[in-house]
Amino acid sequence: MALKRYQKIKTLLTFTGWTPRGLCVTANNDVLVSMFRQGEPDKVVRYSGVTVIQEFSRDSQGNFLFRDASFVCENTNTDVCVRDVETRCVVVVKSTGVPRYKYSGRSHSKFEPGCVSCDSQSHILIADKNQHCIHIIDKDGKFLSLINKHFIKLPVGINVSEDDTLYVAERKSGKIKVIKYLSD
Numbered sequence: 235m236a237l238k239r240y241q242k243i244k245t246l247l248t249f250t251g252w253t254p255r256g257l258c259v260t261a262n263n264d265v266l267v268s269m270f271r272q273g274e275p276d277k278v279v280r281y282s283g284v285t286v287i288q289e290f291s292r293d294s295q296g297n298f299l300f301r302d303a304s305f306v307c308e309n310t311n312t313d314v315c316v317r318d319v320e321t322r323c324v325v326v327v328k329s330t331g332v333p334r335y336k337y338s339g340r341s342h343s344k345f346e347p348g349c350v351s352c353d354s355q356s357h358i359l360i361a362d363k364n365q366h367c368i369h370i371i372d373k374d375g376k377f378l379s380l381i382n383k384h385f386i387k388l389p390v391g392i393n394v395s396e397d398d399t400l401y402v403a404e405r406k407s408g409k410i411k412v413i414k415y416l417s418d
Contacts, residue, residue, distance in 0.1 A: 246265070246281075246283070246284065247265075247267070247281065247284060249269065251271055252269040252270065252271045252277075253269060253270055253271065254267050254268070254269050255268045255269060255270055255276070255303065255304045256268040256303070256304045256305045256306045256317075257306065258306050258307045258308055260280075260308045260312075261308065261310070261312075263282075264280050264281060264282050264287065265280070265281045266278055266279070266280050266281075266306050266307075266308060266314060267279050267281065267306070268303040268304055268305070268306040268316060269303075270302070270303070275291050275292075275298045275300070275301050276291065276300055276301065276302060276303035277289055277290065277291035277303070278290055278291070278303060278306055278314060278316060288330075288331060290327065290331030293332070293333050294332070299316075299325055299327060299331075299333060300316055300318035300320075300321070300325045301318060301320040301321060302318055302319040302320035302321075303316045303317065303318055303319075303325075304317050304319060305317040305348070305349050305350045306350075307350050307351055307352055308329075308352070309326075309352040309356050309358060309373060310352060310353075310354060310355075310356045311356045311373050312328075312329040313326050313327065313328060313329065313334060313356075313373065314326070314327050314328075314329060314331075315350050315352065315358050316350075317347045317348070317349070317350050317360075318336075318347075319347075321336070321338075322338060322339075322345055322346060322347065323336045323337055323338040323339075323345075323347065324336070324337045324347050324350055324358065324360055326358070326375065334374075334375070335374070335375040336375075337358070337360070337369075337371055337375050339362065339365075339369060340369070340377060340380075344364050344365055345362060345364065345365070345369075346362060346363045346364035346365070347360050347361070347362060347363075348360070348361035348362065348363045348389060348390055348391075348392075349361045349389070349390065349391050349392045349393075350392075351392050351393050351394045351400075352394065353394045353398045353416070354396070354398055355398070355416070356372070356373035357370050357371065357372060357373070357378065358370070358371050358372075358373070359392055359394060359400065361389035361390065361391070361392045361402070362389070363388055363389065363390065363405075365383065366382075366383035366386060366387050366388060366389070367380045367381060367382045367383055367386065367389075368380065368381040368386065368389060368392060368400070368402065368415075370415070379415075381400070381413060381415055385411070385413065386402050386404060386411060386413075387404050387406055387407060388404055388405040388406045388407075389402050389403070389404060389405075390403055390404070390405040391403035398414075398415075398416050399412060399413070399414060400412070400413040400414075400415050401413075
């Protein structure tokens with residue numbers, strides 16, 4: 235779609251020294267950005283417009299929350315969900331930055347989290363590229379179900395629409411599949 239001449243592109247944020255990897259616009263229009271800088275652990279920063287509201291990368295004991303954060307999203311309960319490539323898990327923190335839990339899949343050795351998305355019921359959906367499936371967990375990290383490899387292959391992008399329809403982009407096939415996964 236071409237931009238009409240009266241439409242404008244505006245730069246909201248410019249980063250110096252840090253590189254954005256993932257972003258999410260929250261329900262209250264804040265912007266969450268996962269970022270990295272060579273030689274430092276990744277961090278997630280919450281912006282309201284151009285103002286930094288919050289930044290988190292460590293827990294209260296000084297331990298890193300994540301080392302290689304890329305995908306980030308906010309759940310309907312305002313938890314922040316971050317994929318950590320290095321530790322092969324999804325880290326879930328409260329909106330205050332306090333850690334809640336880490337989800338490492340059902341069989342940790344094979345779990346390779348990719349894109350992360352959330353639905354209207356606060357479920358967290360995680361694309362698992364290695365096992366060709368989507369993990370669905372509840373807001374507290376309890377495993378609920380899998381959308382398995384009979385339906386999808388190499389999921390690299392997922393998104394859940396407002397009506398809880400799951401869109402899945404497959405790397406090898408080049409297909410985008412639409413899945414209704416919740417029962418009415």
